Amino acid sequence: MATIEQQDIWIKGNEGAPCEGVFSSTAYDRHDRLARAAKAWGISWALSALSLITFIPIVHVLAAVGFFIAGPVTAYSRYRTLSTANNATGTCPTCQQAITIAVQAADKLPLWTYCPSCSAPIHLFSKSREV
Numbered sequence: 001m002a003t004i005e006q007q008d009i010w011i012k013g014n015e016g017a018p019c020e021g022v023f024s025s026t027a028y029d030r031h032d033r034l035a036r037a038a039k040a041w042g043i044s045w046a047l048s049a050l051s052l053i054t055f056i057p058i059v060h061v062l063a064a065v066g067f068f069i070a071g072p073v074t075a076y077s078r079y080r081t082l083s084t085a086n087n088a089t090g091t092c093p094t095c096q097q098a099i100t101i102a103v104q105a106a107d108k109l110p111l112w113t114y115c116p117s118c119s120a121p122i123h124l125f126s127k128s129r130e131v
């Protein structure tokens, strides 16, 4: 079963003391990873089959072969993904506003981004690391 994990982090700007925050991610167990891989593989091969019924010659050949090859490749990538990042919340050290930072699923700590409120550069890192 997929579980939401929350990790305490520091949010540091160019100036001022770092502020506390929380980095949220979803962790997948073996069963979830197999299900995610099977879903990606199935969708890719369904698109490959769907490409076979198009009547545009280039799309017919390239898309069918491309999706067919992409199936096991994306499935393997999905299976190897142990967790995906959700978001980070905390207080911006520059503007002192409560912020929620949207992150990409593949993002890991440490992470350099910008405050969504004041656009100041901020650095997110685990509290286990020294400031």
Ligand SMILES: [Zn+2]
Pocket: 092, 093, 094, 095, 096, 097, 115, 116, 117, 118, 119, 120
């Ligand atoms: Zn800010």
